[in-house]
Amino acid sequence: MMKGKVVHLGLFGLGMVGGGIVELLSRKKGKKDHHKFILEKIVVKHLDKERSVPVPSHLLTTDPREILANPEIDTVVEVMGGISPAKEIILEALKRGKNVITANKAVLARAGSEIFKQALDSDCYLGVRASNIATYRLIESLIFSPFQFEKLIGVFNGTCNYILTEMEKRGEDFSPILKKAQEIGYAEQNPSDDIDGYDTAHKLIVLLGLALGYFPPLDSLFMEGIRRISHQDILFAKELGYRIKLLAVARREDNELEARIHPALLPWGRGLAGLDGIENGIELRDEVGVEIGMQAPGAGKYPTATAILEDLVSVAQGRKLIYPQPKRYLTLKRMGQIKTKYYLRFNALDEAGVLAKISGVLGDHNISIKSVLQKGENKKPPGVVPVIMLTHQAKEDDIQSALRKIDNLRVVKGKSLLIRVEQGIL
Amino acid sequence: MMKGKVVHLGLFGLGMVGGGIVELLSRKKGKKDHHKFILEKIVVKHLDKERSVPVPSHLLTTDPREILANPEIDTVVEVMGGISPAKEIILEALKRGKNVITANKAVLARAGSEIFKQALDSDCYLGVRASNIATYRLIESLIFSPFQFEKLIGVFNGTCNYILTEMEKRGEDFSPILKKAQEIGYAEQNPSDDIDGYDTAHKLIVLLGLALGYFPPLDSLFMEGIRRISHQDILFAKELGYRIKLLAVARREDNELEARIHPALLPWGRGLAGLDGIENGIELRDEVGVEIGMQAPGAGKYPTATAILEDLVSVAQGRKLIYPQPKRYLTLKRMGQIKTKYYLRFNALDEAGVLAKISGVLGDHNISIKSVLQKGENKKPPGVVPVIMLTHQAKEDDIQSALRKIDNLRVVKGKSLLIRVEQGIL
Numbered sequence: 067m068m069k070g071k072v073v074h075l076g077l078f079g080l081g082m083v084g085g086g087i088v089e090l091l092s093r094k095k096g097k098k099d100h101h102k103f104i105l106e107k108i109v110v111k112h113l114d115k116e117r118s119v120p121v122p123s124h125l126l127t128t129d130p131r132e133i134l135a136n137p138e139i140d141t142v143v144e145v146m147g148g149i150s151p152a153k154e155i156i157l158e159a160l161k162r163g164k165n166v167i168t169a170n171k172a173v174l175a176r177a178g179s180e181i182f183k184q185a186l187d188s189d190c191y192l193g194v195r196a197s198n199i200a201t202y203r204l205i206e207s208l209i210f211s212p213f214q215f216e217k218l219i220g221v222f223n224g225t226c227n228y229i230l231t232e233m234e235k236r237g238e239d240f241s242p243i244l245k246k247a248q249e250i251g252y253a254e255q256n257p258s259d260d261i262d263g264y265d266t267a268h269k270l271i272v273l274l275g276l277a278l279g280y281f282p283p284l285d286s287l288f289m290e291g292i293r294r295i296s297h298q299d300i301l302f303a304k305e306l307g308y309r310i311k312l313l314a315v316a317r318r319e320d321n322e323l324e325a326r327i328h329p330a331l332l333p334w335g336r337g338l339a340g341l342d343g344i345e346n347g348i349e350l351r352d353e354v355g356v357e358i359g360m361q362a363p364g365a366g367k368y369p370t371a372t373a374i375l376e377d378l379v380s381v382a383q384g385r386k387l388i389y390p391q392p393k394r395y396l397t398l399k400r401m402g403q404i405k406t407k408y409y410l411r412f413n414a415l416d417e418a419g420v421l422a423k424i425s426g427v428l429g430d431h432n433i434s435i436k437s438v439l440q441k442g443e444n445k446k447p448p449g450v451v452p453v454i455m456l457t458h459q460a461k462e463d464d465i466q467s468a469l470r471k472i473d474n475l476r477v478v479k480g481k482s483l484l485i486r487v488e489q490g491i492l
Numbered sequence: 493m494m495k496g497k498v499v500h501l502g503l504f505g506l507g508m509v510g511g512g513i514v515e516l517l518s519r520k521k522g523k524k525d526h527h528k529f530i531l532e533k534i535v536v537k538h539l540d541k542e543r544s545v546p547v548p549s550h551l552l553t554t555d556p557r558e559i560l561a562n563p564e565i566d567t568v569v570e571v572m573g574g575i576s577p578a579k580e581i582i583l584e585a586l587k588r589g590k591n592v593i594t595a596n597k598a599v600l601a602r603a604g605s606e607i608f609k610q611a612l613d614s615d616c617y618l619g620v621r622a623s624n625i626a627t628y629r630l631i632e633s634l635i636f637s638p639f640q641f642e643k644l645i646g647v648f649n650g651t652c653n654y655i656l657t658e659m660e661k662r663g664e665d666f667s668p669i670l671k672k673a674q675e676i677g678y679a680e681q682n683p684s685d686d687i688d689g690y691d692t693a694h695k696l697i698v699l700l701g702l703a704l705g706y707f708p709p710l711d712s713l714f715m716e717g718i719r720r721i722s723h724q725d726i727l728f729a730k731e732l733g734y735r736i737k738l739l740a741v742a743r744r745e746d747n748e749l750e751a752r753i754h755p756a757l758l759p760w761g762r763g764l765a766g767l768d769g770i771e772n773g774i775e776l777r778d779e780v781g782v783e784i785g786m787q788a789p790g791a792g793k794y795p796t797a798t799a800i801l802e803d804l805v806s807v808a809q810g811r812k813l814i815y816p817q818p819k820r821y822l823t824l825k826r827m828g829q830i831k832t833k834y835y836l837r838f839n840a841l842d843e844a845g846v847l848a849k850i851s852g853v854l855g856d857h858n859i860s861i862k863s864v865l866q867k868g869e870n871k872k873p874p875g876v877v878p879v880i881m882l883t884h885q886a887k888e889d890d891i892q893s894a895l896r897k898i899d900n901l902r903v904v905k906g907k908s909l910l911i912r913v914e915q916g917i918l
Contacts, residue, residue, distance in 0.1 A: 090638050100817065203629050203784075210802040212516050213794075337787075340762055345918075354794045358629075361763075361785040361918055368639075368780045376636040383812065391526065492771075492787055 071101055071382045076133030076164075077108045078155060079146030080126075083169060083196070084108070085118045086371030087143065092119075101382035107133050109146075134158050141381050143374060144168040145196070153177050160184040160192070167377040169196035169370055175268035178281035185387055192387050193377025194276070198269050199369045200346035200362040208277040209390050213352040215277060217317045219330075219488060222269040224344030224364040225253045225260035226292050226312040230300070231342050234309075239297045252344065262291035263312065263327040270314040270325060278318070279392035282325055288401040290328040294483060299411060302439060302454045303331050303485075308409075309339040313488060324399040330488045331409050337492040349491035359492045402463035407436070407487035410469070412453045415477045424453065424472055431468040433460040450479050456487065497527055497808045502559030502590075503534045504581060505572030506552075509595060509622070510534070511544045512797030513569065518545075527808040533559050535572075560584050567807050569800060570594040571622070579603050586610040586618070593803040595622035595796055601694035604707035611813055618813050619803025620702070624695050625795045626772035626788040634703040635816050639778040641703060643743045645756075645914060648695040650770030650790040651679045651686035652718050652738040656726070657768050660735075665723045678770065688717035689738065689753040696740040696751060704744070705818035708751055714827040716754040720909060725837060728865060728880045729757050729911075734835075735765045739914060750825040756914045757835050763918040775917035785918045828889035833862070833913035836895070838879045841903045850879065850898055857894040859886040876905050882913065 075091075077084055091103050108125050109132070133139055134155070142159040144166065146152055153173045159166050161184060168174070174181065174197050185192035195202040200222065208215060221227055225247065232243045244261070247253035259265050267289050275281035292312050303310050308331035317324040332339040337359055338347045346364030351357045363369040414420045425435055439454040457465070469482050501517075503510060517529050534551050535558065559565055560581070568585040570592065572578055579599045585592050587610060594600070600607065600623050611618035621628040626648065634641060647653055651673065658669045670687070673679035685691050693715050701707035718738050729736050734757035743750040758765040763785055764773045772790030777783045789795040840846045851861055865880040883891070895908050 093638070203633050203786075206632070207629050207802060210805045211798055212519070212801040213798060336766060340766070352798075354798075356789060356792075356795045356798060359785075359787040360629075363782060366782075369782050372637055372639060372778075372780075372782060375638040376633060379636045383814070385811075386809065388809070 076139040078144045083145040083370045086367040141165040165191040167193035171197040171268040175271040178275040196373035199373045200364040218350035220314040220348040222266045263289040266327045279390040288326040337490040408457045409485040410455045411483040413479045414453045416451045420477045431464040434458045502565040504570045509571040509796045512793040567591040591617040593619035597623040597694040601697040604701040622799035625799045626790040644776035646740040646774040648692045689715040692753045705816040714752040763916040834883045835911040836881045837909040839905045840879045842877045846903045857890040860884045
């Protein structure tokens with residue numbers, strides 16, 4: 067019913083995702099027969115590496131110019147990863163009038179404005195579905211909707227969610243579970259990108275860029291990973307009716323944008339709190355209160371390759387790039403100004419008057435306590451017990467000052483832990 | 493960044509949704525300023541009815557030709573509802589080269605092929621997002637994906653979900669809860685469309701039509717509503733670890749399609765089983781195992797009007813209709829051939845040997861029992877107790893024959909109840 071079109075492809079990268087794309091392109095699908103995708107060239111790092119899919123050797127090259135300078139190639143698929151030279155390749159391809167499809171959230175998070183501007187200037191299609199595979203199905207709605215989003219929360223990192231789920235399930239702390247995750251390939255040898263929140267931040271920035279036309283600078287976002295979460299905290303949270311997730315939170319109020327990534331307590335039993343293992347999910351509410359939730363895989367060969375293929379169909383269809391009018395007037399809220407609820411864990415001496423001292427400091431900082439959980443004696447150090455408090459809504463600056471004071475109290479040992487508490491949307 | 497375009501609109505219907513559209517169109521949105529939507533005419537039934545939004549009287553007419561025959565109007569929005577004359581208006585508008593945006597799932601479920609064919613023949617945009625507001629964000633992915641869906645389950649009717657949730661919460665039976673739902677406007681005075689499954693069937697048919705290019709005929713679908721579900725069944729299901737939902741189920745295997753609507757037990761604690769009140773949701777898995785879930789409102793002024801506005805932006809963007817190559821070779825599986833698990837409730841005499849007799853008949857029909865729940869004595873009729881059985885996977889034909897035999901046993905009183913048991917996908 068749609069008119070068939072021939073798309074001539076240049077592929078950068080032949081790892082897991084690149085291999086998946088080659089595999090999919092070679093599979094004939096009835097419903098796609100009217101479009102034809104011809105893979106003209108693949109740029110790889112090493113010509114003689116063993117591949118998971120059979121690829122004729124004449125397709126392989128190590129020279130990017132064999133794609134970029136070839137006028138026959140109208141569409142570039144970039145799945146090589148990394149910042150450089152991926153960024154330069156994407157921009158160069160667009161400048162030469164080629165459509166670009168990329169899975170590279172790290173590049174988009176850092177150079178999204180520049181890349182989208184170039185795509186619009188060159189009147190090229192820029193496909194970024196694969197950069198946010200768990201959420202891209204909502205993006206068009208975010209752009210097309212007459213209503214702007216008001217709040218979104220997301221679990222965007224499968225590695226963190228897997229680690230937190232396993233910590234809960236096995237009753238172990240962060241380090242041994244991370245090690246196991248590395249052994250089975252669910253975490254990288256250098257896991258920082260995932261567990262310190264960068265990957266989540268990249269995805270949130272791309273999402274905001276697509277929804278608002280504004281890519282907040284990576285280093286302006288508050289970002290805290292999951293390294294400090296203990297198995298104990300997971301248990302305490304559970305006792306209080308919550309589950310701990312690494313959460314991306316964004317909230318828009320008029321022209322002010324709040325965007326942050328950190329572990330958070332979410333109420334048990336609904337929505338994102340229910341995500342287990344490597345699953346990803348998002349919940350969002352727009353300014354008239356319409357609420358949507360979505361769960362989908364956040365990584366993997368087929369999900370990613372599928373997202374790329376969907377963008378290829380868009381190219382074949384002659385789709386124009388959709389992109390909102392940039393909102394350059396948006397300002398990013400300073401973290402100290404945000405208001406939320408808090409889970410606080412203090413390591414306190416097991417003696418009379420401790421609660422009064424801690425809650426006195428909190429009171430002095432306008433922080434009111436919702437509930438207190440005081441647990442039996444800890445093993446080490448002796449005489450020290452964990453005291454857990456849930457606060458009512460408070461200002462981040464106030465909490466941070468209060469914690470500095472509390473950590474200096476004689477009756478408190480070691481650094482106190484703070485985890486923010488968020489409401490699910492659904 | 494996108495070039496602005498002027499769209500001239502004709503609106504059919506000025507009820508809740510129509511009023512919402514008028515309201516939204518009158519709100520200026522920064523990100524939509526580059527497109528202009530001019531409402532030229534509104535066809536209503538009664539000129540002098542009181543409206544929730546102020547509309548200049550010169551815009552109103554009762555004569556459809558004032559829109560259809562006006563060459564200035566390039567886009568028709570149909571939110572009048574009902575089958576006729578909505579169907580004729582949609583087809584006539586398309587024949588005259590006008591884009592059509594409709595929320596009318598009842599018409600699409602009955603005449604989807606004809607309407608899509610006309611839109612393609614006339615090279616017009618046909619926007620149907622508002623006909624499936626809980627799921628339309630996934631539709632494009634269903635069409636664009638290189639993989640076909642393998643299974644989907646959905647909770648598509650807010651009225652039924654509200655009634656089932658309230659039955660559970662209040663411990664009351666179907667009839668009094670329906671009455672309350674009618675009083676607060678969550679159920680129609682004639683509730684059959686919702687509670688007997690028609691609305692769910694319409695949405696499933698449209699979804700399948702968009703995903704597969706094949707709109708299964710409404711009367712070929714197995715459809716069973718929620719009238720026979722008792723509060724007792726909800727309790728028994730809970731005891732067994734399940735929750736009862738009115739479910740749409742579709743499964744595609746090669747060229748065979750299974751599509752059915754009926755109450756179903758879903759395992760507690762995840763996905764659609766967690767939907768409360770008027771919420772809608774869907775879960776689906778494609779042929780390579782990628783799983784997606786989505787929750788969203790299934791009705792309401794703003795969600796529906798928003799979906800319409802998103803289609804209007806598509807029109808302004810010059811989007812072409814996307815529609816899969818029709819799969820006319822699909823065959824619909826006969827209900828008797830499906831295989832699933834079953835919850836069976838028998839009203840049995842409270843005497844020795846009853847279980848043996850019932851399970852004997854089941855065994856004769858190749859149905860094996862997974863678990864049995866026998867409850868204390870019922871109030872009425874005296875001496876009769878409910879016996880609940882969960883079966884392993886069995887064939888629908890076998891279950892139906894077995895139930896006919898069992899209902900004729902001396903020890904069984906009244907008609908036994910069967911509820912199918914489905915696995916959630918997520």
